[in-house]
Amino acid sequence: MKPIYLLFTLFSSLVQADEESTFLLITNYLSRNNMKTSYFFTCWKKTETLQLMHMMTKQDIKFNFVKNEKNAIIQALDEKSMTRYGYILDTRCQNFKNLLSEKISTVNMRLSHPWLILSAQLNTSTSWEVVLKNVNLRMDSNVKFAIPEDESTFNIFDVYNPAHQLGESPVITEFEIWNGSSLQMQQTKTFYLQRRDMSHIKLRSGSVVLISNHSGTFEEYMLDSRFKQLDTMSKFHYPMFLLLEDVHNFTHSLKIEDKWFGNYQNGTDSGVGKLLYENEIDITCTGASQRPPRVDVYDYLMPSYHFRPCYIFRNPGTYNPLENQFLKPFTDTVWYITIVSTVLVSFFIKIFHRLENKFVGIKADYSWATALLITFSVIFQQDSCIFPTGLAGRISFLVLQILSILLYNYYTSSIISSLLSKPPEAFHSLDELGHSKLEIGIEDLPYTITWFEIMNDSDVQYIYKNKVFPPNAKKLNIYEPDEGIAKVKQGGFAYHTQLDTGYPIIARTFDQEQICDITEIPMIPQVGAGIMLQKKSQYKELFHITLRKIKEVGLVHRISQIWESKKPDCLSSIRVVAVGSDQTFIAFLTLFIGMALSLVFLVIEIVWFRFNLDALPPKLFEKMEQFYSLPLQNDPGNRLASRKLPNCQ
Structure with missing residues (x-):
């Protein structure tokens, strides 16, 4: 009996050492990834689970052991928008052996949700092909497979798939070795360097071109800076897209639309927004403004372009005629x-x-x-x-x-x-602009028309119904940029367009006095615009890092200098402001009131003196001499004719 007891004790100690090594690996992995909450898909015994729970508590890591029930699994894999969760999966458990291929969405394997998968030793019957069969890994997957080498040692492999939808094979890289107490790095490349090469991937891209009759190919038109006021947003972002293509070595196909979004708040009913939403493209090579309803549907890459649609007009000044x-x-x-x-x-x-x-x-x-x-x-x-x-x-x-x-x-x-x-005080709001004497016209842009249709703001609707599309008008007051800016130059007209479209025309056609009079009022809030991706795209983290690096070395600033137009400088140090009728209204009003009062008193005096001159006392005539340059003609007895009046010559 004694030899049997010794063998049992030795076996128990080996099993306990193996479990302790596994648990140390788990706690070390979660702590290194800064995971404060984790989900476990395991089938361990209660004593083993209690031992791990004790170790997790010491590390201040919350844990949840998921039961092999459909609702429990769905709840554990539900997307948590604001929290990073770590997942531990033991595929050696028969209950969760097929969890990877059956129930886990690729969204759950993003970079923000690290996975540690404990697998059996690989052999002829259990190979990588078998382990990864029907597993939808992503480009940004943060999945580590722990393959046991012996009782306390694990080889840890980093696994991702650059293009599962294109039939690409997973990329497997030996990442670390767990020796029972610590991790030894085998892969020194970072996440970005390891996955930067996308030479086998062909992305589906989409862009927007409003000028359909442009000369040359699409790429030639996008890189032609001679007419940068045309399709500025697409031309700004296309060089950034080409930089992404050069850095990551991918190729792309292209679909061209004539608008960015439809009439829905999130824009999913038309344009490139619809193509992204319906998975017809992966990325846009144009930019789009980042607005709250769209953030729930699309992902944006580092907004760099300043989307600036405004009403442009020469400032007529705001004067209250009744204000003195x-x-x-x-x-x-x-x-x-x-x-x-x-x-x-x-x-x-x-x-x-x-x-x-x-x-x-x-x-x-x-x-x-x-x-x-x-x-x-x-x-x-x-x-x-x-x-x-x-x-x-x-x-x-x-x-x-x-x-x-x-x-x-x-x-x-x-x-x-x-x-x-001092320049005259300008309009500051849409309400002042709408109720001013200025005529209003707009450029024929999809987002402007859509904004009038979807916005319930009273000022926007007043301008639309009374200025842009008056009740008796047969069509909208739509003008081409050259025509609209020319009307702005003449004065008394406000034109809604992109500042990058209007500024080059203003710099070319306005003189200094007219440039100094230019004022803008935004109708559509000015927000950043950036390249769009499908929601929860697997390329977002990778491309975002690339664009940050491009910005650090000044390439984004260079692109901005080329394609974004600045407001022409007002070089006049002294501005002469013409005084109009609004400013002088009170002066002339005072004159007219004074003249009217003079006539009234003149009539009163004539009537009074005609009927009451004889009754006036003599002293009153002496005082009246000081106000009249001639004697009173109706003076009975010519009492005032002989009196000498003061000489004012």
């Missing part, structure tokens, strides 16, 4: 002080004249109205034909003139500097 532009040079406080000072000076002029007339013997006296008239005449730079004769009155008159010249200098300097240097 002539009050702006001074603050309210200064105006109040000026009014109070004017009244006080008028008061002192009147008092000084009366005191001098009474105590000094100067025979000059003025009414309150005359004192106010003198003061306002000086303040308004009109001078006065009546001036004080006494020393006190002249001093007050001199102080009044000093105040007048100082206020005048500050006031006129502010007005002139604002007209020379």
